Amino acid sequence: KQEVTQIPAALSVPEGENLVLNCSFTDSAIYNLQWFRQDPGKGLTSLLLIQSSQREQTSGRLNASLDKSSGRSTLYIAASQPGDSATYLCAVRWGSGAGSYQLTFGKGTKLSVIP
Amino acid sequence: DTGVSQDPRHKITKRGQNVTFRCDPISEHNRLYWYRQTLGQGPEFLTYFQNEAQLEKSRLLSDRFSAERPKGSFSTLEIQRTEQGDSAMYLCASIGAGLTAFFGQGTRLTVV
Numbered sequence: 001k002q003e004v005t006q007i008p009a010a011l012s013v014p015e016g017e018n019l020v021l022n023c024s025f026t027d028s029a030i031y032n033l034q035w036f037r038q039d040p041g042k043g044l045t046s047l048l049l050i051q052s053s054q055r056e057q058t059s060g061r062l063n064a065s066l067d068k069s070s071g072r073s074t075l076y077i078a079a080s081q082p083g084d085s086a087t088y089l090c091a092v093r094w095g096s097g098a099g100s101y102q103l104t105f106g107k108g109t110k111l112s113v114i115p
Numbered sequence: 116d117t118g119v120s121q122d123p124r125h126k127i128t129k130r131g132q133n134v135t136f137r138c139d140p141i142s143e144h145n146r147l148y149w150y151r152q153t154l155g156q157g158p159e160f161l162t163y164f165q166n167e168a169q170l171e172k173s174r175l176l177s178d179r180f181s182a183e184r185p186k187g188s189f190s191t192l193e194i195q196r197t198e199q200g201d202s203a204m205y206l207c208a209s210i211g212a213g214l215t216a217f218f219g220q221g222t223r224l225t226v227v
Binding site for chain 2: 004006031032034036041042043044045046049051089091093101102103104105106107108
């Protein structure tokens with residue numbers, strides 16, 4: 001069974017700071033890893049997808065890395081802004097057998113960027 | 116809007132009533148997932164469809180829960196004899212050839 005852990009559970013930073021969110025998973029046999037953003041009471045917005053063969057992906061101020069062998073991923077946010085305040089979720093896609101694939105999520109990191 | 120659409124957005128029901136939620140995935144996405152999310156937790160997997168075939172169901176999905184995707188397009192999730200513990204956000208996601216999972220805005224269920 002795949003388990004995903006995100007550290008820290010909450011993070012508060014002043015505006016303009018660079019920050020790193022961490023995600024770890026127990027089974028390295030994954031197909032891909034995806035980072036999402038969730039605003040309060042809303043659905044999930046996809047930020048970055050990293051395939052198992054890739055080491056990192058970048059989109060604007062966001063950079064996600066993947067070290068499959070050690071079961072770790074990081075999301076780096078540069079020059080944080082108050083609008084970045086949200087919960088960030090990490091999810092891994094893995095084969096759960098019989099042609100089925102699950103996305104297993106961590107509990108998320110709640111980010112607050114203070115103006 | 117070509118994203119994943121869920122209906123209704125909010126549902127308040129009395130304990131013991133049946134409720135049904137609908138999910139319209141992105142057109143031509145053959146994989147569809149249902150998740151449940153409670154406050155402060157990450158989404159938990161409920162069930163997965165590839166086209167019209169339901170390939171996996173979580174043990175979280177008790178006998179009171181049933182999901183269908185009759186023509187491989189939209190999907191419904193029904194909860195019979197609702198309990199207060201069913202109160203949660205129910206999320207639907209679809210995945211196509213690009214492998215990125217796209218989520219809808221969710222249906223928030225409150226059982227009173």
